[in-house]
Amino acid sequence: MLNIPLWRKVLVWLIVAAGLLLALPNLFYSRVEMSNDAEAVIASGESNDELMAAAGQWPSWLPDGLVNLGLDLRGGAHLVARVEVADVYESRMDSLWPEVRDALAAERDTIGFVTREESAPDQLVVRISEADGASRALEVVRGLARPVASISGAGQMDIAVSADGPVLTIGLTEAERVAMDDRTVRQSLEIVRRRIDEVGTREPSIQRQGDQRILIQVPGVGSAQELKDIIGTTAQLTFSAVVGTASSADENPGAGNEIVPFRDEPGRFLVIETAPVVSGEDLVDAQPTFDQNNRPAVSFRFDPTGARRFGDYTSEHVGEPFAIILDDEVISAPNINEPIRGGSGIITGNFTVESSTDLAVLLRAGALPAELTFLEERTIGPELGQDSIDAGTIACIVAFAGVMIFMVLSYGLFGLFADIALLVNVGLIFGLLSMIGATLTLPGIAGIVLTIGMAVDANVLVFERIREELKTARGPSRAISLGYEKALSAIIDANITTFITAVILFAIGSGPVRGFAITLGLGILTSVFTAIFVTRILIVTWFDRRRPKTIEV
Amino acid sequence: MRLRLVPETTNWDFFGRITLWLGISGFMLILALASFGIRGLNYGIDFAGGTTIRTESSEPVDVGAYREALAPLDLGDVTITEVFDPTFGEDRNVASLSIQAQDGQEAVSGETIAAVQAALTELSPDITFPSVESVGPTVSGELIQTAALAVMLAIGAVLIYIWLRFEWQFALGAVVALVHDVVLTLGVFSEVGIRFDLAIIAALLTIVGYSLNDTVVVFDRVRENLRRYKKRPLKEVLNLSINETLSRTFMTSFTTLLALIALYILGGDVIRGFVFAMIWGVVVGTYSSIFVASALLLKLGVKRDWSKPEAGQAQGPAGTQFKSSDS
Numbered sequence: 105m106l107n108i109p110l111w112r113k114v115l116v117w118l119i120v121a122a123g124l125l126l127a128l129p130n131l132f133y134s135r136v137e138m139s140n141d142a143e144a145v146i147a148s149g150e151s152n153d154e155l156m157a158a159a160g161q162w163p164s165w166l167p168d169g170l171v172n173l174g175l176d177l178r179g180g181a182h183l184v185a186r187v188e189v190a191d192v193y194e195s196r197m198d199s200l201w202p203e204v205r206d207a208l209a210a211e212r213d214t215i216g217f218v219t220r221e222e223s224a225p226d227q228l229v230v231r232i233s234e235a236d237g238a239s240r241a242l243e244v245v246r247g248l249a250r251p252v253a254s255i256s257g258a259g260q261m262d263i264a265v266s267a268d269g270p271v272l273t274i275g276l277t278e279a280e281r282v283a284m285d286d287r288t289v290r291q292s293l294e295i296v297r298r299r300i301d302e303v304g305t306r307e308p309s310i311q312r313q314g315d316q317r318i319l320i321q322v323p324g325v326g327s328a329q330e331l332k333d334i335i336g337t338t339a340q341l342t343f344s345a346v347v348g349t350a351s352s353a354d355e356n357p358g359a360g361n362e363i364v365p366f367r368d369e370p371g372r373f374l375v376i377e378t379a380p381v382v383s384g385e386d387l388v389d390a391q392p393t394f395d396q397n398n399r400p401a402v403s404f405r406f407d408p409t410g411a412r413r414f415g416d417y418t419s420e421h422v423g424e425p426f427a428i429i430l431d432d433e434v435i436s437a438p439n440i441n442e443p444i445r446g447g448s449g450i451i452t453g454n455f456t457v458e459s460s461t462d463l464a465v466l467l468r469a470g471a472l473p474a475e476l477t478f479l480e481e482r483t484i485g486p487e488l489g490q491d492s493i494d495a496g497t498i499a500c501i502v503a504f505a506g507v508m509i510f511m512v513l514s515y516g517l518f519g520l521f522a523d524i525a526l527l528v529n530v531g532l533i534f535g536l537l538s539m540i541g542a543t544l545t546l547p548g549i550a551g552i553v554l555t556i557g558m559a560v561d562a563n564v565l566v567f568e569r570i571r572e573e574l575k576t577a578r579g580p581s582r583a584i585s586l587g588y589e590k591a592l593s594a595i596i597d598a599n600i601t602t603f604i605t606a607v608i609l610f611a612i613g614s615g616p617v618r619g620f621a622i623t624l625g626l627g628i629l630t631s632v633f634t635a636i637f638v639t640r641i642l643i644v645t646w647f648d649r650r651r652p653k654t655i656e657v
Numbered sequence: 658m659r660l661r662l663v664p665e666t667t668n669w670d671f672f673g674r675i676t677l678w679l680g681i682s683g684f685m686l687i688l689a690l691a692s693f694g695i696r697g698l699n700y701g702i703d704f705a706g707g708t709t710i711r712t713e714s715s716e717p718v719d720v721g722a723y724r725e726a727l728a729p730l731d732l733g734d735v736t737i738t739e740v741f742d743p744t745f746g747e748d749r750n751v752a753s754l755s756i757q758a759q760d761g762q763e764a765v766s767g768e769t770i771a772a773v774q775a776a777l778t779e780l781s782p783d784i785t786f787p788s789v790e791s792v793g794p795t796v797s798g799e800l801i802q803t804a805a806l807a808v809m810l811a812i813g814a815v816l817i818y819i820w821l822r823f824e825w826q827f828a829l830g831a832v833v834a835l836v837h838d839v840v841l842t843l844g845v846f847s848e849v850g851i852r853f854d855l856a857i858i859a860a861l862l863t864i865v866g867y868s869l870n871d872t873v874v875v876f877d878r879v880r881e882n883l884r885r886y887k888k889r890p891l892k893e894v895l896n897l898s899i900n901e902t903l904s905r906t907f908m909t910s911f912t913t914l915l916a917l918i919a920l921y922i923l924g925g926d927v928i929r930g931f932v933f934a935m936i937w938g939v940v941v942g943t944y945s946s947i948f949v950a951s952a953l954l955l956k957l958g959v960k961r962d963w964s965k966p967e968a969g970q971a972q973g974p975a976g977t978q979f980k981s982s983d984s
Contacts, residue, residue, distance in 0.1 A: 176927075184796060327789065329767040479793040488711070488787035488927075495744065495925035502923060503916035510912060513660040546928055547856050553920045554863065554935065557913030558870070561905075564912075565874065568905040594877040597822055601873055602866035604818060605811040609862050612807050613855075614800075620859040624866070656659070 108644055116637045120528055123630075126167050126535035136162045136170055169538040172307075173323075174545035174619055177493050179486030180323035181331040184479045187292045187316050189285040191474035193226035193276060196284070198379045200228055200248075200263070201360075204274065207244050208232065214240045220360075221271070228274040235270040242267045245274060252279045285316065291385060291473050293318055296335050317479070328481035335476065336431075341384025341467065343414070344376040346425045346437060367433040374434050376427050381417045386410025390467035392460040393450065400460035401452045404467060411447020419443035428467075435463060496549035503553050504530075511560060515567050518657050521642040522563040525634040529559050532630040533623065542626075545619030555627030562599070562635030565591040571657050580655040581647065588640060595632060603628045662907040667900045671947055672892050672955060678948040682837060689844020696847045701854030702790060704804075706758035706797040708770065711740075712777060714784040715748040723752065726776045732769070733757045742926040751926075758794050804858040808839065811865050823876060826957040831872045834950035838868045838941045845937055851930040860931050864938030867913070871906060871946035878902050879951075883959065891959060895951050910943045 129136040142158035162168055175182050201220055208218045208230070216233030223229035232241050242265055249261040262280035266273050276284070289312060296318060297310045308322040325331050350363045350373040357363045357375045366372040388405045395401040406414055418426070418440045427437040428451070438451050455463070508526065511519035533552060537544060570587030577583040606628060609621035647655075702709050712718075718739045727735055733756070740751040759769065770789055777784050792800075812835055820828035839861055846853055878898040886894055914936065921932045 186795075328791075329770070332767065479796045480791065482790040483786075483788060484790075485785070485787035487785075492925055492927055495923060496920075499920040499923040503919040506915045506919060507912045510660075510915060514662075514908065516659060547859050547931060550920060550924070550928055550931060550935075553916050553924075554913065557916035558867070558909065560912050561870070561909040564905050564908045568902075568908070571904075572901065590881075594874045597877055598870040598873040601815050601818060601869040604814045605862050605866040605869075608807055608811045608814060609859060612803050612810070613859070614803070616856050617807075617859045620856070620863075624863065 108641060112637075113641055116641055119633075120532070120638065123532035123535035124528070126169060126538050127531045127533075128166065129162070129168050130171055130534050130538060132162070133170065136168055140168055140170070167538070169541065171534060171537045172541060172543040173489070173493075174543045174548070174616075175321055175323060175482070175484050175489075176546045176616070177489045177544065177549075178323045179484050179489040180321065181325040181328040182480070182482040182484075183320040183328055183331055183335075184313065184481075185296075185318045185320065185335075185476040186479055187289045187318065188475045188477060189288045189316055190226065192284055192288050193281070195383070196276065197226065197228045197274075199383075200274065202379055203248060204228065204230060204245055207248060208241060211237070211240060211244055215244075223273070226275065230272050230274070232270050232272070238267045238270055238272070241272055245272060252277070252283050288473050289316060289318070292476065295472050296320060296476075299335055300331075318476070324486075327483045329483075332478065332481070336472070341387070342380035342429045343382040344378075344380045344427045344429055345417070345421070346427050347375040347377060349373065350375050364427070364429055364432055364434050367430070367435050374425075374427055374437060376429065380429075381426075382406065382410045382414050384467070385473055386413075387467055390464045392457070392464045395450060395452045399452065400455040400457045401450050402455070402460050402464045402467065403450045404448065406447035408447070411445075414447060414449075415443065415445040419445070492546050492549075496546065496553075500549070500553055500556070503556050507556055507560060511563075515657055517646070518567055518570075518643065521639045521646075522560055522567070524642060525563065525639045526556065526559055528638055529627075529630050529634045530556065532634070533626050536626045536630065537622070542622045543619055544623070545616050547616045547620035548623045551620045551623030551627065555623065555631060558602075559627065559631035559634070562591075562595045562631055563639055565594055565598075566635065566639070567657050574655070574657065580652060583655075584643060584647065588636070592636070595635065599628050599632050661904070662911060663904050665904075667903055669896075669900060669903075671896055671899050672952065675952050675955065679952055682945070682949055685844070686837060686840055689840050689847070692844050692847040693840075696850075698843070698847050698853040699850045701852040702755065702792045702797065703854040704797050704801050706792050706794040708754075708756040708758075708789070708791040710754045710756070710770070710773060710786055710790075711788045712752045712754065712784050713787055714750055714781045716750065716781050716783075718750045718752040720752070722780055723754070723777065726780045727754075727773060730769070730772055730776065732773070733759065740926050743922070744925065758792075758797075800855060804855065807858060808861055808865070811862055812836065812839075815865070815869055819873070819876075823880060824959060826954055826959050827876050827880075829957065830950040830953040831869060831876065833953050834872055834945040835865050835868055837945050837949050838864050838938060841941050842934060842937055846934070851933060854930075856928065856931040857934055860934035860938065863935055864942055867935075867939055868942030868945055871909075871942055872950045874905065875899055875902050875946055875951060876954075879954070892955055895955055899947055899951060906943060906946070910939055913939050 138158050139160070139162035142155045143164075146155055146159060205218055205220075208215055214234065215237035218233075219231050221229040221231050232238065245263075245265045249263045249265075252260045252262050260277055260279040262277060264275055264277050293310060293312055297308075300308045300310065300320070300322060308320065310321075311319045313319045320331065320335070322331055347358070347361050350357070353363050353365060353373060355363060355373075355375075360378055361375050362378050363373050363375055366374070386406050386409055388407050388410075390402055390404045393401050393403045422440050422442060425437045425439050428435045436451060436453050438453050451463070504526070508523045511522050511526075513519070515522065530552065533555065536542075566587050569591040570583050573583035573586045573590070574580065577586055603625060606621050606625035609617055610625060613621055720737045720739060723737050724735070735757070736755040738753050738755075740753055742751070745751065754773070756769075756773070759766075770791070774786055812832055815835070816828050816832045819831050842861060842864060846857070851857075875898060878901055879895060882894045882898050882901075883891075886897075889897075917932055917936045917939065921929060921936060924932060
């Protein structure tokens with residue numbers, strides 16, 4: 105009855121060996137980390153002796169997965185930002201206006217003149233001078249509606265129009281708002297990612313959180329403020345038609361226009377059309393380059409929509425200046441020398457090599473489609489993280505030693521078996537954490553310490569049961585086997601209930617709570633595994649060798 | 658000779674003074690709720706919003722001087738506490754500043770934080786700021802909700818699991834014991850004034866898990882004994898089951914406490930509140946599995962008609978069973 109099939113023994117030891125092997129890199133943390141970083145750089149195409157040497161610090165045939173250290177252990181900055189999705193409605197309405205104006209202008213005979221009225225930012229209100237033409241106007245504007253470009257909004261149109269006498273109100277449909285919100289957040293996420301990547305910090309974590317939020321965690325950044333500066337809160341890039349120049353910001357720019365200052369030339373202003381011709385979202389690429397005269401310049405490329413609009417505009421306005429506006433400042437206002445069809449062109453001007461590079465970076469990093477509001481920001485210094493790791497490590501070792509000694513004092517040889525299982529257990533936890541790439545946080549360390557305390561529970565249940573069975577059962581072998589059998593239902597029930605709480609914690613918790621849930625949950629899995637398989641094999645193997653007449657537990 | 662926390666065989670009567678125990682628990686619950694109602698909890702920024710700044714300098718922390726330096730900034734309610742930890746050297750003086758959420762702002766602005774840092778640096782030139790955390794009111798409000806939801810969901814899920822595996826009386830007993838533990842812990846937090854933040858929620862849920870673990874082990878034995886001793890009064894069966902599992906209960910609680918106390922003393926000041934909650938939870942959880950869960954089970958009574966085949970085998974109401982494939 106104490107026979108354990110060989111295949112099962114082999115399987116259990118294989119699992120243990122695999123787990124410990126996966127945990128191994130964590131013992132050489134900084135070395136493996138350097139090697140992994142170097143390998144990542146080499147994989148991206150770059151290579152030199154220094155990188156090869158760094159990569160060679162850890163043999164490639166060994167597993168190189170590491171437990172990610174959370175920001176509270178490594179130090180870094182954490183931001184939660186809300187994307188102000190409603191911002192985009194306004195610019196959408198602004199860009200719709202010229203289209204509506206042109207469409208209605210074609211029907212001047214029945215509709216008369218068209219003027220734009222003051223309205224809520226997410227609406228476009230226009231008045232026509234011939235009230236009788238309202239139904240025709242409605243028809244024309246409705247004709248501008250396009251199907252919503254999303255799966256959930258399929259079959260619905262993007263704008264809704266209503267008429268009240270000579271006044272037409274144009275607004276976005278709910279389906280279009282949902283689709284737009286989603287696009288805005290995804291776009292913001294991508295731009296934030298690109299900007300942080302430009303700076304080149306390692307392993308930033310940039311995730312979408314819920315409908316309108318972005319979670320940004322960057323290890324090694326000195327402060328959340330620094331991170332906010334990198335992301336930039338309001339950068340908005342547009343290409344706009346130039347109406348004229350102004351001598352101060354207080355002049356009246358005229359309807360539909362606005363005055364913007366030059367970024368690098370104080371006292372110089374341009375009057376531009378408020379509705380941009382192309383916005384930064386349409387820009388695909390920008391690179392520093394040189395023109396025919398070998399002067400620094402910036403080359404750029406638009407996506408198909410942007411290219412079409414850019415081509416149409418430039419062919420109609422050859423010889424006129426065209427303004428590049430970032431954050432309501434003119435970066436540059438080059439003249440249009442020729443129609444730029446195909447969407448790619450070059451910006452020349454009074455650039456230095458440095459300023460052309462800066463402009464290319466600014467253009468490439470793109471504009472955030474909407475403003476970000478920061479809801480939460482945390483900065484954790486690297487020293488504090490190191491202190492926490494040190495304290496956690498010492499606490500783990502002391503807890504470990506205490507529990508191990510206590511187990512041997514209480515259960516003798518069987519306690520020693522439980523201790524071996526405990527060591528295997530912690531190894532397996534780290535192995536699993538490395539395998540799934542989970543993040544270890546400070547509460548996560550507490551979870552491991554708690555697991556050390558509780559991990560012996562399954563063993564204690566079995567050993568206590570064996571003790572009881574020794575009083576009644578026929579011989580030690582029967583007692584051992586009955587002990588395992590009868591303790592099983594208590595072990596399973598007790599651990600499943602704790603596991604349930606760990607799963608719930610993981611599912612709805614965030615940050616530190618999640619980190620704790622992971623180690624607790626994995627700890628339960630590994631401790632049940634080690635208690636019912638590993639110690640059992642140890643005990644049975646020992647029993648088979650010695651065949652003791654009596655055992656003392 | 659083996660070390661034993663409890664004698665090899667015990668025959669203690671746990672239910673002789675059942676009214677007294679339930680009375681004590683009831684009284685403690687009222688006390689905890691009253692404290693919770695009157696004093697409330699010392700919410701950290703996770704739940705209240707605002708900013709905390711941790712400072713570290715070689716000069717001793719002078720709370721009064723810090724307060725004076727910050728007074729011109731007009732930040733509203735600022736709490737300054739010195740942080741003590743046995744592992745700190747003499748030249749390591751740590752303080753924690755809590756600034757309440759500013760009106761009309763989400764996270765506290767970078768300028769405010771910079772101003773605070775400048776004011777303190779003037780006071781103590783070598784001061785450093787190992788951590789600065791700021792949470793806006795939108796997020797903190799949601800964090801409270803999800804935290805409360807997490808605790809309730811966990812308790813609900815457990816209720817259902819035990820109900821399926823045992824009988825509803827067991828589930829009710831276990832869950833009442835859980836609520837008892839959670840409320841008492843909140844009471845202690847309110848009384849001692851430990852900062853209540855997200856990590857504490859993790860601790861609360863662990864207490865839920867731990868307390869259950871204990872209760873379920875006792876209940877498992879009760880279920881087994883109920884089948885074995887069909888004619889014995891429930892009170893005797895409960896008493897017997899608790900006595901039989903007592904040795905295990907003490908062993909596990911002891912090893913867990915051993916680990917937690919190591920973490921409490923050596924784990925650093927950042928997680929001390931969190932570990933304190935767990936230590937308290939282990940003690941209360943152990944108590945409640947016997948004196949609340951089991952006592953309630955006794956009061957509720959249990960259906961004794963286990964007229965299923967294979968009597969003597971552990972078997973759930975749905976006919977589920979675990980059997981070793983080795984035997």
